[in-house]
Amino acid sequence: MLDLAILGLLEEQELHGYEIRKQLREHLGLLANVSFGSLYPALARLEAAGAVEAIEASGTVPAKSTAPPTGSLSGEWAVLRSRGHSGTRGRRSRKVYRITDAGRVTFTELLGGAGRADDARSFGLRLAFARHLAPQARLGLLERRRAQLVQRLGEVRGATGGSALDVYARSVVEHTADAVADDIAWLDRLIEVERSAEVLTPGVPAPEVLTTVARTEPTGREGDNQ
Amino acid sequence: MLDLAILGLLEEQELHGYEIRKQLREHLGLLANVSFGSLYPALARLEAAGAVEAIEASGTVPAKSTAPPTGSLSGEWAVLRSRGHSGTRGRRSRKVYRITDAGRVTFTELLGGAGRADDARSFGLRLAFARHLAPQARLGLLERRRAQLVQRLGEVRGATGGSALDVYARSVVEHTADAVADDIAWLDRLIEVERSAEVLTPGVPAPEVLTTVARTEPTGREGDNQ
DNA sequence: GTCATCATGTAAGCCGTTACATGATTGC
DNA sequence: GCAATCATGTAACGGCTTACATGATGAC
Numbered sequence: 001m002l003d004l005a006i007l008g009l010l011e012e013q014e015l016h017g018y019e020i021r022k023q024l025r026e027h028l029g030l031l032a033n034v035s036f037g038s039l040y041p042a043l044a045r046l047e048a049a050g051a052v053e054a055i056e057a058s059g060t061v062p063a064k065s066t067a068p069p070t071g072s073l074s075g076e077w078a079v080l081r082s083r084g085h086s087g088t089r090g091r092r093s094r095k096v097y098r099i100t101d102a103g104r105v106t107f108t109e110l111l112g113g114a115g116r117a118d119d120a121r122s123f124g125l126r127l128a129f130a131r132h133l134a135p136q137a138r139l140g141l142l143e144r145r146r147a148q149l150v151q152r153l154g155e156v157r158g159a160t161g162g163s164a165l166d167v168y169a170r171s172v173v174e175h176t177a178d179a180v181a182d183d184i185a186w187l188d189r190l191i192e193v194e195r196s197a198e199v200l201t202p203g204v205p206a207p208e209v210l211t212t213v214a215r216t217e218p219t220g221r222e223g224d225n226q
Numbered sequence: 227m228l229d230l231a232i233l234g235l236l237e238e239q240e241l242h243g244y245e246i247r248k249q250l251r252e253h254l255g256l257l258a259n260v261s262f263g264s265l266y267p268a269l270a271r272l273e274a275a276g277a278v279e280a281i282e283a284s285g286t287v288p289a290k291s292t293a294p295p296t297g298s299l300s301g302e303w304a305v306l307r308s309r310g311h312s313g314t315r316g317r318r319s320r321k322v323y324r325i326t327d328a329g330r331v332t333f334t335e336l337l338g339g340a341g342r343a344d345d346a347r348s349f350g351l352r353l354a355f356a357r358h359l360a361p362q363a364r365l366g367l368l369e370r371r372r373a374q375l376v377q378r379l380g381e382v383r384g385a386t387g388g389s390a391l392d393v394y395a396r397s398v399v400e401h402t403a404d405a406v407a408d409d410i411a412w413l414d415r416l417i418e419v420e421r422s423a424e425v426l427t428p429g430v431p432a433p434e435v436l437t438t439v440a441r442t443e444p445t446g447r448e449g450d451n452q
Numbered sequence: 453g454t455c456a457t458c459a460t461g462t463a464a465g466c467c468g469t470t471a472c473a474t475g476a477t478t479g480c
Numbered sequence: 481g482c483a484a485t486c487a488t489g490t491a492a493c494g495g496c497t498t499a500c501a502t503g504a505t506g507a508c
Contacts, residue, residue: 002496016459029402030378031399036459037462037498127397128399152256156255167357169254169354171353172254173257175412178408179408179409182404183405228467320487
């Protein structure tokens, strides 16, 4: 779940740990406010697994370093780099990470459903990065989630009716159920948008695949796009 | 958080582990579906701490046991006990637990806010058992939660505006924010009810309450019954 | 020269899960 | 007798948090 967030960010820009946390917090807020205590070990793990690589330890390096290996910096990072009073130093021991090809594969797997987790956070994260998913995989993600919630809602509503809860317990349970219902309605809207978008743009992949294979096959996809 | 749920249930009826899980699942559903792997250790821990005591290991005991020590069983449990084909045996090695005075103290502390947790589940559980709280403590619980959510919502809304997220990420963030806003609105309703109830009943229960509160209040009564 | 912020990391612990082991009772 | 359910427990592990340790850099 953390890996997904990290890889998702690194898919867009090269970053160091501190910045990753910052961006996750301010962009995704409640969805992913992670602590350093889990972030740094996660980065180390990902590096060991070959999913990311440290490209710049811009530390002891003096002013004009020997041909900066990363010329292709996305805007934000470039700003950050030049943010100091003068562009002299790299600020110190940052370890800047870049995602690898292997990492992109991992990312796509996590996004598609490799991770077991079926909780709200996990789904939220996946959806947040859903633009990296093929249209039909995206639809599958939404539909699976919807089915889950519908099932849960059924269980909750069923149980609630029979039992004699007091005001407070009842209120909590009902409000929880309402929230789930809202989630489902939201998903319905998203699904509808996806469907109409799919109809309107059969363009990029083969149209035949979309109609037949797509629905139930999360990994049924060729060539990892990025 | 688990302790709270367990003690809350035991506050009302004497139960064994298996039943506790069952009731938590079917009454509180999403709020507290706990696994045996955490439930049994928790019971053992609570017993060691003196918060609960095992009152009946109704196992090897033959048919008519020596004056059942628990005459005051709430309906449901009594049904369960006689549910077998005949009332002959106690079904075997159940360890039936009863809450102790010390346990009630612990329970009230947990309910009031002793546990650090500020997450939704924890709050939901507390509120579910809020009838055991004094009116002003209940109000405090609601208001604290409300303040928390308001703050969070502020952070999220603030962050969202500035950044350039794609459709999916934006949708997730906005929906999350909406959900929080819904939570706040819900809390507002609850708070209002609490306030008016408090005004109308400075003493114990007043008939006037019935006109405003009654509809949603089956157990509108003071003093911890069990 | 000291304080806030940036930056990386380690260690301990919390709170829960799944999986495993065990066994009694009941229904068929 | 066999499977399903009831019932209790243990072990291993997962994922995250807090707290701690360290240190550079820039602002004033």
